Amino acid sequence: MVNDSYSNVIPPLLPLLQATYGLTYALSGFIMTVFTITSSVIQPVFGYIADRHGRRWLIAFSVLWIAFFMSMVGAVSYLGLDNNSAYIAILVMVGLAGFGSSAYHPQASAMVPRISGNRKGVGMSVFSAGGNLGYAIMPLLVVPVVQMWGLAGTVVLFIPGLVTALLLQRYAPEAPQAKVRPGLKDLWADIMTVIKPLTVVIGIVCSRAWLFFGLITFLPLYLAAQGEPPETAGTHLFIILLFGAIGTLLGGWASDRYGRKFVIAGSLLLTGPLLFLALETHGVLAWALMALAGLALLASFSPAVLFAQGLIPRNQGMASGIILGFAIGIGGLGVSVTGAVADAWGIGTGTYSLVLLPIAGFLLTLLLPGRLAPERR
Helix, strand or coil, X not given: CHHHHHHHCXXXXXXXXXXXXXXXXXXXXXXXXXXXXXXXXXXXXXXXHHHHHCCHHHHHHHHHHHHHHHHCXXXXXXXXXXXXXXXXXXXXXXXXXHHHHHHHHHHHHHHHHHCCCCCHHHHHHHHHXXXXXXXXXXXXXXXXXXXXXXXHHHHXXXXXXXXXXHHHHHHCXXXXXXXXXXXXXXXXXXXXXXXXXXXXXXXXXXXXXXXXXXXXXXXXXXXXXXXXXXXXHHXXXXXXXXXXXXXXXXXXXXXXXXXXXHHHHHHHHHHHHHHHHHHHCCHHHHHHHHHHHHHHHHCCHHHHHHHHHHHCCCCHHHHHHHHHHHHHXXXXXXXXXXHHHHHHHCHHHHHHHHHHHHHHXXXXXXXXXXXXXXXXX
């Protein structure tokens, strides 16, 4: 929860960063693209390290790292830089922060199935829901902080990460060490035997991640363009992510009971129409529909991770790195594409274009091995 909360510091700040530094939509989206590359795309590297040399201190230090650099983003305003230099400094801070997320997720997510018994879907969903809850909470913290102290006030956000890192180093269980550490040759052989279904899972996660990052990045900008105050955007993000956490829990439970392919397909099939209707409405109805869209979207999170881990069971950290990192990262790169669409045809068109992504993900799900119909277990 604490680690992943820092991944959602930037989106609530984007309207303020735009106004302060004169950023275009494409430049705003590129901030999230940089974070996505360092926090996600390179995650398989840390997954390989976790499978071979994972230790408790790595988890604790990774939380401390992301907390420090992400909390320093607002402190750039102290440096007295011109807009271009300040923008580069923000990119550096955000890029460095991403390495903390990359180091944390493979090892932590590889530990979860080992302590979940025969309820791996539930265990992974609880772990994932913690991250989604952190995503949901951070916008509610960031907006009041910058309202009270300005952009520089983000430095106080370092405190939760510091406390959590100390607790992890003291109390977290040590990561068990494999008796036989997988080599690159063995890892490559394992991946190539399942390359087709693994590629399909990556494609599904890419489409979902593009939608997820696109929504948390551009929904605040879309609402701001409609004259809504920052508090409204923060509330929307909180609702999406809170119900996304609930959806993660439900998706994990349902995947244990009805099968992973069924849950992935059903969640993506529902997401597109719900999101479209949410964007078409206002007020309480829009919040309700956005909540359901968030619930449906993230219900596929845990089943996708477990599907990949089932494909390469000897390399759980790498499987997690591929799905939680590489696939999500590649999908997150689409945020820049959405930003370019928004610059060319307006923020409304850019935001509405996100509705197409879960449809693409559903069609890819049909290519996965196994039955699409629910399987009672």
